[in-house]
Amino acid sequence: MAKFANLTFTSQGTQMLVQAQNSHTLTFTCGKLGSGVLTDTDDISKFTDLKSPKMTLPIVSVDDSNEEKLVLTFDTSNTELEEGFVSREIGIFAKLDNGSEALYAYSNAGNNYDYIPSKDTPSDENRLVVNLVVSSSANISVQIDKSIVYTHKSDVEEMISTHNASDTAHETRFKLFEKIADFGNDIIKKLALTTAITAITALETGSWFGQLLKMVLTASGVKYNIAQNGYICFGSFFGSLILQWVNALASDKLVGHAFTLPLSCSVYAYSICHVGSAPGAVSIENGKAYDVGWNNTPVWIIAIGSM
Known part of the structure; x- marks a missing residue:
């Protein structure tokens, strides 16, 4: 960059600064670079603009x-500069209240351009x-251009320093840690309940993670019905394994009741407990239980299969 001498106030600049000390507001708006050459007869205090902006x-x-x-x-930045130039002049512009923009101060680099x-x-x-x-x-203000995309290394360093010095900089992260800790306590307490299913049900209705857990289990196909005739489907995480049980009265196959x-589901294995003595045997065919012997004989059936 050019080596500029100390800035010189223009008459307008001096007047604006005086008025800014008497209930008016002085706002700095922008700077300008130019290629003008100073002569011995130039009076900077009377400049209203650069000689060649x-x-x-x-x-x-x-x-x-x-x-x-x-x-x-x-x-x-020269991204919109149509024609290159020798940078000798610099001017600082400002306005008083809502007035027009005027040259506040000026400097010229001469041969150090x-x-x-x-x-x-x-470039x-x-x-x-x-x-x-x-x-x-x-009363002074500065018009900052928020549209500038370019970020300098010093800007990043300053932002990081400001962030790290803030008492609330990491508040969100700490809140997340607290949530995780609360979730851990929640699981420990609820797993101390009677069964895993009871714990899952409690989690589903009692915590933010429970709602997430419920969605994951539902999406994977996990479902269950804990009843006299019930089942547990373990979902896609376990190959869609299904455990089912039945407490029923077996009927003679020839009678047609089953x-x-x-x-x-496809049944891979099953176990049948025949209550009381009865001739014949109980079997499962096509997902249905049959007693080849006595009618109305109570049986317990546990079947393992998959969807």
């Missing part, structure tokens, strides 16, 4: 920690920092 610089940040000084930061190429020669965006003397009693298992 070429590029407008939006303000991207401000440091007002010193009441007597503003540090304005500009980013320069820089060349900024056109958009046809892409890295540069950061330009300007110090401005102000008054602690003046008891259907609660769920239709």
